[in-house]
Amino acid sequence: QAAPQVVLNVPETQVTCLENGLRVASENSGLSTCTVGLWIDAGSRYENEKNNGTAHFLEHMAFKGTKKRSQLDLELEIENMGAHLNAYTSREQTVYYAKAFSRDLPRAVEILADIIQNSTLGEAEIERERGVILREMQEVETNLQEVVFDYLHATAYQNTALGRTILGPTENIKSINRKDLVDYITTHYKGPRIVLAAAGGVCHNELLELAKFHFGDSLCSHKGAIPALPPCKFTGSEIRVRDDKMPLAHLAIAVEAVGWAHPDTICLMVANTLIGNWDRSFGGGMNLSSKLAQLTCHGNLCHSFQSFNTSYTDTGLWGLYMVCEQATVADMLHVVQNEWKRLCTDVTESEVARAKNLLKTNMLLQLDGSTPICEDIGRQMLCYNRRIPIPELEARIDAVDAETVRRVCTKYIHDKSPAIAALGPIERLPDFNQICSNMRWIRD
């Protein structure tokens, strides 16, 4: 009997693994432009107290010249092609990618290969980059959401690698040297931990040939073992930084959730969508599918809130970020915790059905344009070692019902001690024990 089939109006993600373990994954949609990049399974989580900031420092050095190209040559070449070169570092991943005309794909791959394999890491450039990174740090510090999320990680994953920031402390930025950078590359930038992903106007066979040519002989996997994932234990705890001069309070509260590939992750994403996002300039109507939005809007309890589900390999943070006025901090938190309780005990079938639809919509509509698609391919290849076909993703979401949400949420929320980060005029934030006691209720 033939297996059932479903016809899709999207192209397939083709995946090939090279002998050295590097995976090549692409999706061709026939555009005249493309995105191609390297997704590397290495970020600040693989650093220790002394070299924290190295992965990020390295990302900065990638554009500072190679054995073949000076920094100026590289910049001119990219700009004259009408291309873009970009990079970012997160706690678990480092990404280098280029956007270019499809006809320039070979050049883009060659440049990417050059910058991650032949970077000069010149002493003078390293010295100059310290100043740039310290300036970037100042910029990050003016973004209060980023500050609060760094605090949240610092408390939730205290004394572990996930608790540290991506940029690293000032002392490290001032002291990281060439050897630290070279060591990081030789330890982590290895074939089996790298994905070459592409989307837009890209032919998989062409990409494969380019990958073999530029990466085939290098990035060998046999030199040394892949380092083990450092354990990162979650600790229910809090950080409060009271500053009554600030106009608004910025808070995040989270419980420990699960890693990327854990079966419960889909259900937690549905729950996350159900809580939703809201901003007071939306007015009353925009996100009424969220009960929390209705309550905060009518009670004038906050300026904005945003639910999040941040995943890592083996752990995750599921929670809410909110911005409130000083007077409403306690009421807002109370309403949030009530909603969380409701998720575990009384969430209705119709709410869950809606959240499922919204989640599917958000996931699918986001896959628009070569860069978001390429990002999705690269990320999924690192997290799942495959790209999940859309029908499977939909089937997994469809399998969630109200009972699943209640069961899974209870597992991660009920009687769990949360991690809290709060910044600003937070005098009225209840004490930690009281917040913890609101995570408990009598179960029937």
Next chain:
Amino acid sequence: SGATYPNIPLSSPLPGVPKPIFATVDGQEKFETKVTTLDNGLRVASQNKFGQFCTVGILINSGSRYEAKYLSGIAHFLEKLAFSSTARFDSKDEILLTLEKHGGICDCQTSRDTTMYAVSADSKGLDTVVDLLADVVLHPRLTDEEIEMTRMAVQFELEDLNMRPDPEPLLTEMIHEAAFRENTVGLHRFCPVENIAKIDREVLHSYLKNYYTPDRMVLAGVGVEHEHLVECARKYLVGAEPAWGAPGTVDVDRSVAQYTGGIIKVERDMSNVSLGPTPIPELTHIMVGLESCSFLEDDFIPFAVLNMMMGGGGSFSAGGPGKGMFSRLYLNVLNRHHWMYNATSYHHSYEDTGLLCIHASADPRQVREMVEIITKEFILMGRTVDLVELERAKTQLMSMLMMNLESRPVIFEDVGRQVLATHSRKLPHELCTLIRNVKPEDIKRVASKMLRGKPAVAALGDLTDLPTYEHIQAALSSRNGHLPRSYRLFR
């Protein structure tokens, strides 16, 4: 129940899921835009696109530029009221629920001259989507409660606009006001605070009656079959009497934009704009602009290339090579004067006019120096253009165009706006040919013409050391862009 939820990690395939048959593309994506005009004047435009989703919406020749005879702020209100209750839907929630069934989301955006109601959804839901859009645009209830909610949302938006550390939206508003004093695109894009309480259903209806007419609308779709879209348009958008009554004689403001030039100053203490414990340095912001041309003129393309050539950005901005590192505002301004925080070129273009402007910011004590650096850059626009820099700017403009057009909502907006303005669409490859043909003398010609006009200036922050408007004007009419020397007898 709940028993079917699989306990299988996402790294392993889920058994029992139908095997997908994927689509394949042969060769490169081809663009073809089809346009049909219906008997009532409504235009229907479509563009095919690969994929499971479509973006469909209604674009209307409506926005703040048409508010001269009305209370300013109507378009802002209509944007916030979009997708609220209609004749057939009791609430916004019902609308969202209907869309969610087709994996859809909705959005309304208004600019100075165009209002767009758009939906992105599964292509299979096209009928429902057009039906819903027709109801949203032509039959909104505009209940007292909804209007009250909108008043609050507008109030909040204005507060956020003034609190935000990024002054760009405010400066853009100010320079339009300076450049087109009290007319068309110079009218306020955001509702003035004093009008919030005054705008009600009656005011909105009197405006809608004149501006929400089929001949001022385009139904545009991307990722849809043209015939199907036309059929839906006939079914839902022809012959329906709108909520504000039968179309009678309409009174439409046909004023052509009058460029006046001038200055708008907002003195403000910017010494403490940070919302957190980390201070943001005190900056004074200026924007200097000159009239360019309408997007309907041939010179529009050289102006777009010139804008790319000027480029610029923040002295600290994320992003690697490709952000315009060799544009003039980086090379001549930000790389040479490290005390400057920003120097960015913008080009605003409308059906009857345009504005090319440069935003710059620095410490209040260096405002005079900053203004002179910018006026010098304006003068240099009319001088020799290097062939290498021109080719780079052209390639970057083409790549920006093509990269933006990867995204379905952007294609939708491009199709809609072009058809709304010209009844047809210049396809991306045609635009690329026009860009490729731009010569150094074209840049010189359009820049020299532009420099003969009067400047528009917006200034925000501590303005103690701001040169006078007359001095800025004199600098822009001089050979070298220098400000006249000022003799300060009393300081």
